[in-house]
Amino acid sequence: MAKNTSKTKTHLHARNVGMPFDADVFNHLLVNRSAVERRASTLGKRRSVKKQWQAAWLLKAITCIDLTTLSGDDTKSNVQRLCAKAIAPVRSDVLLNLGMNPSDFHVGAVCVYHNKIKDAVGFIGDYPIPVAAVSTGFPAGQIPLKEKLKQIELSVKAGAKEIDIVVSRELVLQSKWKELYKEVKLCREACGDAHMKTILATGEIPTYTKVLKASWVSMMAGSDFIKTSTGKEPVNATLPVSLVMIRSIREFEELTGYKVGFKPAGGIRKAKQALNWLILIKEELGDDWLNPDLFRFGASSLLGDIERQLEHYVTGRYSASYRHPMS
């Protein structure tokens, strides 16, 4: 398989540099849960993507996946498999049938713990697939700030191009927005050129209004992405909570001109769900966001379901998971 020559990705938009902390921008905002849920629940019913359009959307979804393994028992071998899958996410006969070039079709990134960065970077080699590392005491974030910053620096040094940080839930729960801003901003500085995704852990935030405010603070502090969850909370990415977050992304762009990316993570396992997320993004943010620079799925098993759907599209027969190479 030919290796892609370019390792650096060209970004279509200017990187968010953040803005000075200004609570007046978000303090008055309130979110109506029922109305948000209503919108979220009808979105997937107002839009439907079928046939070749669906196949195209699913291919797009794959390019937006942060293929992830975040387990205590991760070793070199399963990380290697993950990277191989990231490089060749779909069986080449299926891709060729869809008119795609298998040598130039990859997932958005691979996402691992710090200890597995080196392995991953090694396996990915020259492919244009960034290695992302979860950081700052992921998933709970219950370590000193100093340690968090050190972790980021180490991960960047180890070759991570993207850093997924977690916010201190205590600061969110106690509405210490200024402190949260400072912490995220320091993390962003520690990231340097690496892109930073800020995980709000929305499953542990009691109200949508707080989710909205935490989103604002994270973006003000310079996050490149805001991300719903670690995948370890009892409730992970949901459409309503995503809706709240992406509406803040829209407003942030209106205010600052910067486009911030969005990453739902955890619980997204089915192709149908992925389509709903893409519809949500298209409707609420627009087509600009429908690319891996600004949208990622944090998922481990989603790819498998999409592969089956694509084979079904190509063959007209329902597929089986064992027909697709595992990661």
Add this chain to the structure above:
Amino acid sequence: MAYGPAPESAKEAEAFLTGHNKEFALFINGEWQKASSKKMMDSINPATKKKLAKISVASSKDVDQAVAAAKQALPGWKSLSGHQRARYLYAIARQIQKHSRLFSVLESLDNGKPIRETRDIDIPLVARHFYHHAGWAQLMDEEMADYESIGVIGQIIPWNFPLLMLSWKIAPALAMGNTVVLKPAEFTSLTALLFADICKQIGLPKGVVNIVTGAAETGEAIVNHPDIQKVAFTGSTEVGKIIRRATAGTGKKISLELGGKSPFIVFDDADLDSVVEGVVDAIWFNQGQVCCAGSRLLVEESVADKLYKKIRVRMEKLRIGNSLDKCIDIGAIVAPVQLKTIDQLVKKGVEEGSQMWQPSWACPTEGYFYPPTLFTDVSPSSTISQVEIFGPVLVAMTFRTHKEAVKLANNTVYGLAASIWTENINLALDIAPQIKAGTVWVNCTNVFDAASGFGGYRESGFGREGGKEGLYEYVKPRIINEFRKTPFVKTKKQKLAKTVHSPKGIDRTTKMYIGGKQSRPDGGYSYTVSDPVGNPIGEVSQGNRKDIRNAVEAAHATKNWSGRTGHSKAQVLYFMAENLYIRKLEFAQRIAQQTNQSLQEAEREVDMSIDRIYYYAGMADKFDGRVHHTTSRNVTLAMPESIGVIAVACPEEYPLLGFVSTVIPLLCMGNHVVVVPSERSPLSATDFYQVLDTSDVPGGAVNIVTGNKEDLLSVLAKHYDVDGVWYFGTQEGSKQVELLSADNMKRTWVNHGKHRDWMNPKHGQGQEFLRQASQIKNIWVPYGA
């Protein structure tokens, strides 16, 4: 990343149409029957302009047959047990669910509305309505013990929610033991005809449901048919008024669900992004062809520009197209005539100087489409903010204060629904009761459920559909079978001889009572009151139209009664009873003097009057609402509210008790009253104002105008600022009241010349009075932090 087409298949729906050879007969007495005239009309798919099928036009002869079939089926149907009727309704519900996609596709083809709406909203609500009413059929004996079915019901439904409106009409009618003749709208009859198939499939007894298709003349034949005991209509206010006039004096019960120009009120602390989606659901749901569409956007000035901008961005993303495309938000307008109306009104709006905005994309050209349209800088005086457009057109204006928001919201002849957007529950629940509308949605809009009553205030009609409140439209109190054509008073030989009254003591000047003050008649005339033998016993003012005008103004001027708590009203009523008791002898003597009853009989009337006041004092803080079990996460508060200013014509008999029995229940529910007491025996009423004066009744809550009953009532029934009329008098007078009240759709309650036994508590008091004295407002409050 385009969506591409996502068409829903029309195969099964086509098969249904072909199964009927694309020519539909009438469904009468459980059989398909050709229209006597053989006249047919085309049913068109408005998204493609293609003909779907031909449907029959029923003539009055066909309607006669349908009514005869329903009449014949009635005894059998109403004598079934509630449980047996419940089984049929349950079977209908199941059958609709089993064929839900067929219904959805057919509805979408016929009406032009998006398949998403028929599939996710209309048809599930239809099934839910039949399930819910299967329950009411089962429970009728227990829950509606004092009521019985009305008989044959004529039902006329509109084209905007064809099958849903059918279910709102047929489910409660059948549950309560009535049989029906239903006319679907001429543009959209197909799902009703499919429904007829289902009635056959489940073995519904013949004649219980009859479906006659046709246009206005068919509807007219139903409305005017002598064997129709009730007319239920959903449609335009214009036709509603025609029906009100046509049925005046016939004794037919009517319920009308008419037009609207519903306010959609946005306060500055609302979740604006959610508001935008609310707006989409309010005015671009069903192409805005929704009677309760939130078509007037009222925005707090400080957030208006921000919101307008968001709405415009959202409008660009709306997708319009073939109704069977699963990827559209807006479908086709039902017919060219409607499209023309919308277009003309929009042009008018532009002419009148409002700012019009439409998205940059173009509508498809193969069907009847109209783009979503936003008007800003609209003033309340412009045509588009007053007239119901019934299309995807939103008119927006701003307000400065909460008070002004309420004023703008109520600045309309309609009162169907309202939507309030704020994250402040205190504000929401403060505003909701102030809006004149039958449904108020807080932070949501166009949400419906079978368990919640839907219907209007003002010219949006009267009656409720759904919930327990909706059942009363399809029953009558059993007690009315006991009412008589002659009054329940003992007609005994008059013992007293005619005597010449000589002035004794000081001459009494009986005045009228307006705004809490005794007032002389505008005309400066009085008339003599005599006892039954003809002896003059006093003089009272001869009120005229100006006195009525003054009384109505006084009734509106006081705000101090309607807003009181039940407890506070009860205190005043108890006090009233206390003060009446103190003057018992005086009132008894006055009754005896006017009626020639014995003093003992007269004392019984005073006692009964005191008893009655106590009854309503007791009820004042107990006749309350419900929290409905609706299907979404919210509390749906069904609150009985006062109607407003009500005119009352008291019965001629029982000078005191007749006054008390009619005025007090209205007061109990917080109405303000203009009373025309018994013309023959008005002196007990005029004496009563001294009781009112001493009982802390605020001035203006009760106004008494004496004089010629029919003349005064005619002025009151025509008065645009009177909200309801209660009339206890002659058949002809009843007819006049119903006829003249049509202009502003007053709620009327008349006796059609039939008399109650006012001394019998079962006749003279009860919850029926309180229901007539109030209207239910349903307030939907979703929750969740």
